[in-house]
Amino acid sequence: xxxxxxxxxxxxxxxxxxxxxxxxxxxxxxxxxxxxxxxxxxxxxxxxxxxxxxxxxxxxxxxxxxxxxxxxxxxxxxxxxxxxxxxxxxxxxxxxxxxxxxxxxxxxxxxxxxxxxxx
Amino acid sequence: xxxxxxxxxxxxxxxxxxxxxxxxxxxxxxxxxxxxxxxxxxxxxxxxxxxxxxxxxxxxxxxxxxxxxxxxxxxxxxxxxxxxxxxxxxxxxxxxxxxxxxxxxxxxxxxxxxxxxxxxxxxxxxxxxxxxxxxxxxxxxxxxxxxxxxxxxxxxxxxxxxxxxxxxxxxxxxxxxxxxxxxxxxxxxxxxxxxxxxxxxxxxxxxxxxxxxxxxxxxxxxxxxxxxxxxxxxxxxxxxxxxxxxxxxxxxxxxxxxxxxxxxxxxxxxxxxxxxxxxxxxxxxxxxxxxxxxxxxxxxxxxxxxxxxxxxxxxxxxxxxxxxxxxxxxxxxxxxxxxxxxxxxxxxxxxxxxxxxxxxxxxxxxxxxxxxxxxxxxxxxxxxxxxxxxxxxxxxxxxxxxxxxxxxxxxxxxxxxxxxxxxxxxxxxxxxxxxxxxxxxxxxxxxxxxxxxxxxxxxxxxxxxxxxxxxxxxxxxxxxxxxxxxxxxxx
Ligand SMILES: [Zn+2]
Numbered sequence: 001x002x003x004x005x006x007x008x009x010x011x012x013x014x015x016x017x018x019x020x021x022x023x024x025x026x027x028x029x030x031x032x033x034x035x036x037x038x039x040x041x042x043x044x045x046x047x048x049x050x051x052x053x054x055x056x057x058x059x060x061x062x063x064x065x066x067x068x069x070x071x072x073x074x075x076x077x078x079x080x081x082x083x084x085x086x087x088x089x090x091x092x093x094x095x096x097x098x099x100x101x102x103x104x105x106x107x108x109x110x111x112x113x114x115x116x117x118x119x
Numbered sequence: 120x121x122x123x124x125x126x127x128x129x130x131x132x133x134x135x136x137x138x139x140x141x142x143x144x145x146x147x148x149x150x151x152x153x154x155x156x157x158x159x160x161x162x163x164x165x166x167x168x169x170x171x172x173x174x175x176x177x178x179x180x181x182x183x184x185x186x187x188x189x190x191x192x193x194x195x196x197x198x199x200x201x202x203x204x205x206x207x208x209x210x211x212x213x214x215x216x217x218x219x220x221x222x223x224x225x226x227x228x229x230x231x232x233x234x235x236x237x238x239x240x241x242x243x244x245x246x247x248x249x250x251x252x253x254x255x256x257x258x259x260x261x262x263x264x265x266x267x268x269x270x271x272x273x274x275x276x277x278x279x280x281x282x283x284x285x286x287x288x289x290x291x292x293x294x295x296x297x298x299x300x301x302x303x304x305x306x307x308x309x310x311x312x313x314x315x316x317x318x319x320x321x322x323x324x325x326x327x328x329x330x331x332x333x334x335x336x337x338x339x340x341x342x343x344x345x346x347x348x349x350x351x352x353x354x355x356x357x358x359x360x361x362x363x364x365x366x367x368x369x370x371x372x373x374x375x376x377x378x379x380x381x382x383x384x385x386x387x388x389x390x391x392x393x394x395x396x397x398x399x400x401x402x403x404x405x406x407x408x409x410x411x412x413x414x415x416x417x418x419x420x421x422x423x424x425x426x427x428x429x430x431x432x433x434x435x436x437x438x439x440x441x442x443x444x445x446x447x448x449x450x451x452x453x454x455x456x457x458x459x460x461x462x463x464x465x466x467x468x469x470x471x472x473x474x475x476x477x478x479x480x481x482x483x484x485x486x487x488x489x490x491x492x493x494x495x496x497x498x499x500x501x502x503x504x505x506x507x508x509x510x511x512x513x514x515x516x517x518x519x520x521x522x523x524x525x526x527x528x529x530x531x532x533x534x535x536x537x538x539x540x541x542x543x544x545x546x547x548x549x550x551x552x553x554x555x556x557x558x559x560x561x562x563x564x565x566x567x568x569x570x571x572x573x574x575x576x577x578x579x580x581x582x583x584x585x586x587x588x589x590x591x592x593x594x595x596x597x598x599x600x601x602x603x604x605x606x607x608x609x610x
């Protein structure tokens with residue numbers, strides 16, 4: 001089940017990732033995608049009929065912790081790496097359309113596909 | 120059992136098909152994958168760390184309590200608990216999702232199947248229904264976006280990012296807004312009984328998405344559906360469903376097609392509108408979370424969790440009506456308030472006339488706690504003392520009316536019932552010879568009404584009883600007064 005890498009596919013992935021790409025980038029990315037898929041595709045040649053699918057790269061299970069509260073970062077520190085903040089909140093381009101709770105499954109919806117939006 | 124919304128498909132050739140996706144925040148002390156405190160209302164961005172901020176190089180670790188609670192909820196709903204489960208990444212970009220993916224569960228959720236038994240009142244009496252579940256899985260909550268008023272920007276608070284969230288997906292088993300409301304209320308009650316969430320819709324610890332389609336009555340076909348996102352009150356759920364079912368019926372009646380779309384409900388206008396966003400955004404490219412090891416629930420673990428389950432609301436309702444013989448109304452009121460139900464059961468240990476105690480708990484105790492906005496346990500009378508008061512009423516030591524004054528006087532202290540009744544001078548007189556004397560006296564004074572009674576005028580008996588009550592300053596036992604008036608007049 002080879003995947004055909006088209007301009008549309010790459011643009012779609014770029015939009016989902018909210019990465020802006022130019023026409024020049026597009027050409028190069030299509031070929032990157034193709035090479036990566038071809039590389040990974042080599043695995044298809046292996047016979048895996050009797051192999052159990054694996055979910056995780058090591059054997060361990062149930063790696064857990066007790067429900068104990070640990071110290072959080074101070075606010076100054078938590079905001080320190082943000083591209084933009086107002087000292088209390090992270091500041092982002094305006095989000096429109098109600099759904100403040102992205103919650104699970106809310107679609108991406110920024111006011112404009114602006115700055116880092118897709119072409 | 121409040122009667123709620125009517126069914127918009129009533130009298131139409133249509134039937135609505137409703138499924139619900141509920142999101143329940145677990146009240147663990149710490150977050151799902153890090154040790155940050157899980158608390159509502161803290162100063163923005165103070166309950167965050169490199170893990171829940173999604174800083175590179177940080178690694179999540181599963182909160183065992185959350186796993187256990189998820190399984191507990193599943194067991195309470197009769198789900199099959201997965202012996203092997205894992206987490207997956209759900210990839211999407213949104214400002215309140217710091218990592219660019221949500222840790223969720225895709226193909227191996229903790230719980231599969233199950234059902235929730237709901238009951239509600241409608242025109243044909245109390246309806247009991249079982250609503251099937253598809254699955255329950257565990258994931259992390261996102262942060263919160265705040266829309267700046269005057270500036271072209273939004274603000275993000277990540278305190279909620281990483282809080283454990285249970286997603287409970289029902290089958291499309293519901294057909295009316297009231298059924299959906301009853302289901303959601305029962306889900307909330309189950310969480311409260313299990314002690315795993317406060318399910319406070321104002322604080323967003325219970326949120327809900329609904330999906331709706333409309334089909335010709337009698338059809339079993341599933342038709343194109345719409346989804347309404349992020350409903351955060353029971354009333355909103357019912358109102359949104361009413362509106363959307365009506366809208367879809369109108370479209371179908373015109374012979375047009377329903378467009379599959381995601382909607383938002385505007386509670387003020389009472390209508391839905393289409394949520395902006397491209398459908399292609401629903402391409403989450405799930406894959407197994409490489410930072411978290413899979414999870415195994417052993418048979419022993421599941422068995423010990425099963426044994427630790429408390430009595431669930433549906434079972435308690437049956438017991439209150441069956442073994443305790445309560446009226447359906449009283450049983451329902453008690454079951455819906457965990458603290459009040461406990462109060463009731465403790466009171467029964469002192470005085471076991473269940474219906475008498477239930478009357479008092481669901482009326483006077485409930486009024487008091489509602490009026491003061493506190494729970495039954497906090498109003499200042501122990502279940503045992505309340506039970507003592509109810510016994511005093513049943514034994515005729517104080518009238519049901521006067522007992523309210525006794526109740527008030529018992530709040531906030533530890534004095535015995537008899538002492539309070541005595542001090543207030545509210546002892547009810549049940550002494551036959553005393554009352555008979557008073558009855559004779561009244562009969563002597565009112566020959567007119569006495570004649571009327573003998574001619575069959577019922578009202579005049581009440582008049583005579585009233586006169587005796589007045590003469591005894593309200594202390595005579597009204598039941599005995601009535602009995603003796605009838606005896607003396609030979610009616
Ligand atoms: Zn954290």
